[in-house]
Amino acid sequence: MYQPVNTQAANLVNYLLHLGDNALILSQRNSEWCGHGPVLEQDIAITNISLDLIGQARSFYQYAASLEGGDATEDSLAYLRGERTYLNCLMNELPNGDWGQTIMRQFFFSVYQQLLYNALLQSRDETVAAIAEKSLKEVTYHVRWSSEWVIRLGDGTDESHARMEKALNMLWSYTGEFFMPAGYETAAVAEGIGADVAALQQRWMEQVAAVLQEATLPVPVAGKTWMQSGGKEGKHSEHLGFLLAEMQYLQRAYPGATW
Amino acid sequence: MSSVINISVAAIWSLLEQVTDPEVPVLSVIDLGIVRDVQLRGDDGVEVTITPTYSGCPAMDVISMQIRMLLLEQGFKEVVVKQVLSPAWTTGWMSEAGRQKLLAYGIAPPNQVQQVCRQELFAPHEAVACPQCGSYHTRLVSEFGSTACKSLYQCNDCHEPFDYFKCH
Numbered sequence A: 001m002y003q004p005v006n007t008q009a010a011n012l013v014n015y016l017l018h019l020g021d022n023a024l025i026l027s028q029r030n031s032e033w034c035g036h037g038p039v040l041e042q043d044i045a046i047t048n049i050s051l052d053l054i055g056q057a058r059s060f061y062q063y064a065a066s067l068e069g070g071d072a073t074e075d076s077l078a079y080l081r082g083e084r085t086y087l088n089c090l091m092n093e094l095p096n097g098d099w100g101q102t103i104m105r106q107f108f109f110s111v112y113q114q115l116l117y118n119a120l121l122q123s124r125d126e127t128v129a130a131i132a133e134k135s136l137k138e139v140t141y142h143v144r145w146s147s148e149w150v151i152r153l154g155d156g157t158d159e160s161h162a163r164m165e166k167a168l169n170m171l172w173s174y175t176g177e178f179f180m181p182a183g184y185e186t187a188a189v190a191e192g193i194g195a196d197v198a199a200l201q202q203r204w205m206e207q208v209a210a211v212l213q214e215a216t217l218p219v220p221v222a223g224k225t226w227m228q229s230g231g232k233e234g235k236h237s238e239h240l241g242f243l244l245a246e247m248q249y250l251q252r253a254y255p256g257a258t259w
Numbered sequence B: 001m002s003s004v005i006n007i008s009v010a011a012i013w014s015l016l017e018q019v020t021d022p023e024v025p026v027l028s029v030i031d032l033g034i035v036r037d038v039q040l041r042g043d044d045g046v047e048v049t050i051t052p053t054y055s056g057c058p059a060m061d062v063i064s065m066q067i068r069m070l071l072l073e074q075g076f077k078e079v080v081v082k083q084v085l086s087p088a089w090t091t092g093w094m095s096e097a098g099r100q101k102l103l104a105y106g107i108a109p110p111n112q113v114q115q116v117c118r119q120e121l122f123a124p125h126e127a128v129a130c131p132q133c134g135s136y137h138t139r140l141v142s143e144f145g146s147t148a149c150k151s152l153y154q155c156n157d158c159h160e161p162f163d164y165f166k167c168h
């Protein structure tokens, strides 16, 4: 975590890194589908979503770098931080699994991101509000696409239904972290800059339940599952290190390389 | 020695029609509606404000560079190309000329009345006319196409697949 002398600035930088990291890490995972999607159109769809998320991450990192000052740039924030300083949710760094698992994760995250960005439109920080406004249009397409696929596969063949149910069971314990505020989120709410994530949970649950029902998938009962956490504080699964090793390879091996 | 450039703001706006989108080369940045402001700065400076179509649009860097080059060629010494995110770009800002150019190029222009720019799920799909034969008997193949700004459609009458510059 970034800890300069000024605690208030540090909280905002960490909040921006958290928002950017969520987008960048999921983008990197989705990009692994490039050239491997089940059909060409959906290969293009998942990589388009990657591109949108990279764009959002860049906006947050550019702003964070401008606040951090010194040599910080969007690139140094993406390529030169180790896993303990990444503040993304654990769900976003998990390996893709099969197409069903990738879709289910995108669905859970996009519904969360849509609620979050809607709340950030009210941010007292103009830059945060502007990034949210810009990104919201993109996320709307992500929510629609992933919801339709959850329904198509859940209410599809026996095989696709079984895989979606497996994905649901595998990912569910990672959904709680979205709504457990880290210290920098609580601080950002107090400043009128951030969104109160705990307050988004009920609407998230309603929207997710409606799609799962339509998909003939079981709706988990809220509060019955022990939830994973730690990613937002920089305590990650073993998967993030491997992801960063691949993503950061070029800048680590050839520092300052440009093209 | 300072030189005074004799170009009006209005003339800069029309010059910018020479800068095209590298991904959809028939459209200029003016057609797209991404140029938001032009301000002269001092004797030989100019500031152009642009807004991206999509957060991750890779064309923005090329577009910024082309605007810089064009204005430097005109004799400006200080050229600043500033990016803003708010208000967020919408297909509603595309010019009528731009819409006609897209159609002639074989890409269905964004519908004038935006039908599905809303956040609810399962909104009805837009009726989009085929740029080849004009039929509205078309179907959505994917909301994500060859670039971030396009969806993929197919015409049920002439069977041609085509891009639709999607609602945003």
Ligand SMILES: [Zn+2]
Binding pocket: B130, B131, B132, B133, B134, B135, B155, B156, B157, B158, B159, B160
């Ligand atoms: Zn046709």
